Every structure is written in structure tokens, then in C-alpha cells.
Amino acid sequence: MKFSLLSAIALFAAAATAQTSNTVAGIDGHARMLQEDFVEVDDAELNRECHKQNGNYIPSLKAGQYSTSAFHNCFRTIDQIYEFTDTLVKQNPTLLSKFAISKTYNNATIYGYKLTNGHSQSLYFQSQLHAREWIAGSSILFSFASILDDITN
Incomplete structure (x- = not known):
């Protein structure tokens, strides 16, 4: 007891x-x-808001100013990434080319991009291979845009 x-x-x-x-x-x-106590915030919702605030970046893309584009303010979808890189290819046809590398399991085309000024030296970048490497794509695209800016300027 x-x-x-x-x-x-x-x-x-x-x-x-x-x-x-x-x-x-x-x-x-x-x-x-x-x-x-912190309120849990949905990252996807924050990114959608970022897309709304930083949309319409394609018309403002100009050689020498790619790294300052509003494109880099948000994490982008694969369609937005291809739209951005396709625009870079169109604006820099003597420096940049796009080519198909392979297909994914879901039959989506995997593209490669080649940046060259005709000399034999080259750099190799690879990203977007695994879902948990989300920052790699943004980092590579910003680096890629900065290199193009440096060549142009």
C-alpha cells in the first residue's frame, strides 16, 4: 500500500x-x-509561391546576365530547367549545344549540354541523377550560367 x-x-x-x-x-x-513552437511549413507550397513571384524569367534572359536571372531564386521543375537551358542554347548557338544521352526508366529523354569555344579543354558537370540530390541541379545551372556570363563579358 x-x-x-x-x-x-x-x-x-x-x-x-x-x-x-x-x-x-x-x-x-x-x-x-x-x-x-515552430509551425511546420510545407516546402512545396513555399516553392510554388516563389514560382509565382519569380515567373516570366525567360523573356528577360540576356547574354552576360544569365546568373542574375530570377530563374535562380527558386527550385525549379525539370520542365522549367529544360526551358531555361533550351533558351540558353538558342541564344548561344555557337557555344552551346543540346543532345540526347539516353532514356529514363519512364522513357523520358535525358539530355546533355556541351559548352565549347572550339578548344580541346573541357569541363564535365553531372547532376539530377538522384531525387535526394536536389541542390545539385540548381548549383550546376547557376555555375553554367556564370560560365556563359564570363565568356560573354
């Missing part, structure tokens, strides 16, 4: 303490008020 009574007292004490405490420890170790 003493053990049960002692257990009940401990349980009530723990419940009373938890009820009066308005703080919670975050994963970073900082204590926060319950009202300060």
Missing part, C-alpha cells in the same frame, strides 16, 4: 509540474514557450 500511495503522489507531482510548465526543450536544446 505504501508503494502504491508513494507512486500515486509521484504521478500527481509530475502531472502538476508538467501542467504548470509552459516551456518545452527544442531539438537544439533551447527552452521555448509552448506558444513559440
Whole structure:
């Protein structure tokens, strides 16, 4: 009986303490008020908003200014990436070419792009191979745009 009574007292004490405490420890170790808990934000929704705010970037693409394009402000879909790179190919036909490399499991064409000024030296970039390497595509496209800007300027 003493053990049960002692257990009940401990349980009530723990419940009373938890009820009066308005703080919670975050994963970073900082204590926060319950009202300060972070609201989960949907990354996809944030990116859709970014697309709305940074749309219509294709008409503004100009040689020497590719790396400052609003295209780079958001994570883009594969269709937007191809639209961007196809525009670069059209605007720089003597430097840049597009060619089919292979097909995906779902029969989508995989494209390669070759940037050359006729000399034998070259750089090789590869990205967009795995879904969890999402930042690689954005990084490569920005680097690619910067290299084109440097050649033009």
C-alpha cells in the first residue's frame, strides 16, 4: 500500500509540474514557450509561391546576365530547367549545344549540354541523377550560367 500511495503522489507531482510548465526543450536544446513552437511549413507550397513571384524569367534572359536571372531564386521543375537551358542554347548557338544521352526508366529523354569555344579543354558537370540530390541541379545551372556570363563579358 505504501508503494502504491508513494507512486500515486509521484504521478500527481509530475502531472502538476508538467501542467504548470509552459516551456518545452527544442531539438537544439533551447527552452521555448509552448506558444513559440515552430509551425511546420510545407516546402512545396513555399516553392510554388516563389514560382509565382519569380515567373516570366525567360523573356528577360540576356547574354552576360544569365546568373542574375530570377530563374535562380527558386527550385525549379525539370520542365522549367529544360526551358531555361533550351533558351540558353538558342541564344548561344555557337557555344552551346543540346543532345540526347539516353532514356529514363519512364522513357523520358535525358539530355546533355556541351559548352565549347572550339578548344580541346573541357569541363564535365553531372547532376539530377538522384531525387535526394536536389541542390545539385540548381548549383550546376547557376555555375553554367556564370560560365556563359564570363565568356560573354
